[in-house]
Amino acid sequence: MKWLQRLPIILYLGINSTYAATVKVYAAASLSSALNDISKLYQKQYPNTKIIGVYGASSQLAKHIEARAPSDLFLSADQDWMQYLIGKNKVQANHVHLLLSNQLVLIQTKGKPIAFQPSAAFNFAQSLQGRLCTGQMESVPLGKYAKQSLSQLQWLSSLKGRIVEADDARAALAFVERGECRLGIVYKTDALMSHKMQIVGAFPTNSHHPIExxxxxxxxxxxxxxxxxxxxxxxxxxxxxxxFKRYGFLLPDKSLG
Incomplete structure (x- = not known):
């Protein structure tokens, strides 16, 4: 809550009086690298506009927007938190459009990959031999997708006490990079960015809700x-x-509005 109180100050520190306009973008942590590149591109074309990015878990960002934190654009890593803001009358449904999609993968540090088969018959708990990291399973989109896949594959109950739940997607990746978890369930885009990680395998798209x-x-x-x-x-x-393509995101064809 203290962070929330400081949020407007953090945002306005980036504003220079030479800018004629400012756009405050609240976006999922997994979008941060791509959006930083895009913001630089935009500001070269429109030098009088300042783009300020605030990145984190979609759940946390939505709560800040609900609490009236200054924000112009919201980019969520799932539909649920966008619908949440629609329900709170902070976003209008006809202003929502599908921008990107992503994939869910299993990662480990580079080396000999563990055995992995995304099927209920596979003993994933035995193959793991350590801890598994992903996002918070009840709130963070990454964790929610991971929970859906683990449940659909009938692996979740066998992993009790061995799952580390991080605050957002980038934090989950960092846990595995530091060796605090043997494996991680992350977005493919984050896995591709890390020089320390390798993708062991992908989770079937029908094992979780679409990552939109x-x-x-x-x-x-x-x-x-x-x-x-x-x-x-x-x-x-x-x-x-x-x-977006360079970072591994998938581009949809249709809007939601």
């Missing part, structure tokens, strides 16, 4: 012309699409 990243202007953002322009830039610019 919706984007929407907040109520504040609807009044900010610069935010509207940046939102369109994210959804339509050809260079932006190439950046």
């Amino acid at each position: 990243y919706p984007i929407a202007l907040t109520r504040q953002g609807q009044k900010n012309k610069a935010a509207q322009q940046f939102s369109q830039f994210l959804q339509t610019n050809a260079q932006v699409k190439l950046i």
Whole structure:
């Protein structure tokens, strides 16, 4: 809660009086690297606009927006937290569009990969031989997807006491990189970014809900012309699409609105 109280100060530290407009983007941690590159690209084309990114778990960001933290755009790592803000009247349903999708993978540090078969017949608990890290399973999108897959594969109960739940997707990756967990369930995009990690295998897409990243202007953002322009830039610019693809994201064909 103390962090929430400091949030507006943290945001405004990045604002320079030379900028004519500012766009505050709240986005899932797994989007941070791609969005930082895109923000630099945008500010080269529109030097009078400052893009300020705030990254974290979609659950935490949604709660901050609900608590009236200044924000213009919300990019969630699942549909649930976007729907949550619609229910709180912080986002209008007709402003929500599907921006990207992702994949769920199992990772370990580089070396001889463990045995892995994504089927109920496979004894994953025995193959693990240590701890497994992912996001918080009741709130963080990554953890929710992981829980769905582990449940569908009938592995969850056998892993009781061996799962480490991180605050967001990037934190889950860091746990495995530091050797605090033998394996991790993370987004493919995060796995591809790490030079220390290797992908052991992918979880079947039918074992979890679709990993979708919706984007929407907040109520504040609807009044900010610069935010509207940046939102369109994210959804339509050809260079932006190439950046997302380079990081391993999948581009959908249709909007949700």
